[in-house]
Structures are given as C-alpha cells and as structure tokens.
Amino acid sequence: MPERAAVIDLAAVRDNVRHLVELAAPAAVMAVVKADAYGHGALPVARAALEAGAGWLGVAHISEALPLRAAGIDAPLLAWLHTVDSDFSAAVAANIDLGCSGWELPHIVAAAQLLNTTARIHLKIDTGLGRNGSTPADWQEFVRLARQAELAGAVRVVGIFSHLAVADEPARPETDEQLAVFMRAVAQAEAAGLRPAQRHIANSAGVLSRADTHFDLVRPGLAIYGLSPFADRTSKSLGLRPAMTLRTVVSVCKDVPAGQGVSYGLTYHTAGPTTLGLIPLGYADGIPRIATGGPVRVNGVTYPVVGRIAMDQMVIDLGRAALVAAGASMIGAEAILFGPGDDGEASADEWAVAAGTINYEVVTRISSRVPRVYRNAVPT
C-alpha cells in the first residue's frame, strides 16, 4: 500500500451501478465519468460501470472521451461541453456522441462531411438551468437545421437532453417546470421530423428521487461513487456504498507541553501536555485548506484536525490517553480521513461540512499526487 492513497473499491462501484440500473429500468444508465470519474479514475470506473450494466458513458469534454476510446472502450459515449477549439473531427472519427446546443452544429456537420460519415448528436435544450443548451426561443429553428443536416446525411439526432437545476431538493417546483419545457421541446423536435430515441434529463438526484425524470436514459454521476446528492439523506439510506477511502499513516508522533502552537499562524495552542500526530496530506493533495476540524480516524478514534492545513500536512491532537493505549508511539498507525464507514471512519460528507462545500468537490479534488489503489477490479 502506498504511504498515501485513495483506495477505490470497484465492487462498490459495480453494486451502486447495479442498484441504479434496477431503479432506472426500463430507462438505460449512462455512467458519468467526467473529471477522471470524480477523482476515482475514469478508465477503471468506466469498465466497472459497463460490467455492472451501464449501457452508456458520459463525460463533459471530447478530451475526456478520446482516452476512453483509445483504451478500447466501445460503448456509446457522450461528450457535451465544447468550445470552438474542441476537436470535433477526432470525436466524430472515434464515434463519440456529441451534445449540441446550437452553435456547434456547423462544426459537427463539417467534421462529418470531411470524414464522409454521419455524426451522432444529442440536441440540448436549456429547460431552466441557464448554462448550456438552446433557449426555448431558439429551439424551433435549431431543430429545423438539425433535421436538415440529418436529411443531408451529416448527422443523426440520437437524443434530446437537458440538465436539472434543483433535483437535490425534490420538493421544489422548478423541476416540474423544467420537465414541462423538456416535453414541449421533444414534441417540437418530433413535429420537425426528428425521432430521438434517447430523451434524457436525470442526474443522480433525479434517478434517486423522481421516476418522472427517467425517460429513456439517466445520467448519474455522484451516485455511482456511492455518495448522496441530498443534504438530508445518507448513502446507506439510498442503498449506496462510498467507493473511495482516503488513507495514509501517522508520519510523526511527539509529546509537547501545554501552550504549544500548531501550524502556520499558530491559530491553535495545546490546552495541556499532549501528543501531536502529523498527517502527511495537505491542500496539494486536494484537502481544502479551510477544512480545519475535519475528522481523522486513528486506531479506532476520530480526531479533528487542529491548526491550519498546509500544502503537505496537517496535525491532530492525540491527547495523552491515546498514546498510552497505543503503547510507545503511533508513528505508522493508519490514518483514515474518509471512507464507506465500515470501521467507524468519517464520510466525504463530513469533510464537505468542514470545508463548507459538497461531497462532489471533496472526492473530485483529491489530486494526482495521491496514488489511486484499486480493490476488487475483477468481478467476484
């Protein structure tokens, strides 16, 4: 085991995907593996998700899709966030489905004509999130142009999609409004002669809380990794298991007197004689600097981080009792920041609270300095 590691349990990924496949059926599941699978590693997660029954993969950028194809993954694969500098030709040549909000259409048509092939596209309608996607006002003209390109053989409109803004708060009415706009957009597309087989709008929160968002295909990201998109629901209550455990070992363990200042700024001073443990993870590893107080589990006890989190390291105050219980020293003892909770360790949610952010960001920002170690790569 590397001295510092994000351990990824691929059996958990497979179980989570199986659960989502069951929930979504008869809709198919697109496993969202953008941002290196939210820090879990795109290729191993993509393989595990496909083994467990996901029929599709989704990423933001073409530059994230191409390496999956290069690694031999031939499942349907959608990339939806482009710029004028995106390599549409490489995407079309690699049979990558492309999200299209409007301006991309001529670029995609040109790439398809150059390659003498037909590009697969999914038209995106902005149903209220205010980011990507055609506005409802522009939609009529957009579907007309898309149908024209389809008749010319340059594209095939495989899908129509949108993205939900508040699905993590299931009671909010805006999701109903988004669904109404979505269904009108689909009807308009069909009236223009398009026959999109894949209508999709659900993220993890939609898959888990509202069957009326499922349509033909759902796009869960966070839930695949076993985390809850809801502020008031745990992974376990949703039938999910967190896949990432962030662990290291205590690097230094030493006795200090009362009044010892700890870390930059000396914002913490020991209340009495105690023992400090040094944890070799910091903001260069993706631990938010602001997350003082975040939980670290050592020898079955959870200690809050004291003082400032630095680039490479952070400190926990072990107290004297823990040291006596452990014998001479805790140097080398395993230190777990978060995991599935099997050994009483905290979850990414608790680090999210300490950092004033969401669990998505906690796992996604774990940096490349932390090696990923895979467990259960082979299905059992």
Ligand SMILES: *Cc1c(COP(=O)(O)O)cnc(C)c1O
């Ligand atoms: C990131 C993303 C998803 C997945 O969202 P989760 O909340 O992680 O399930 C789905 N669709 C689009 C367009 C996204 O950008």
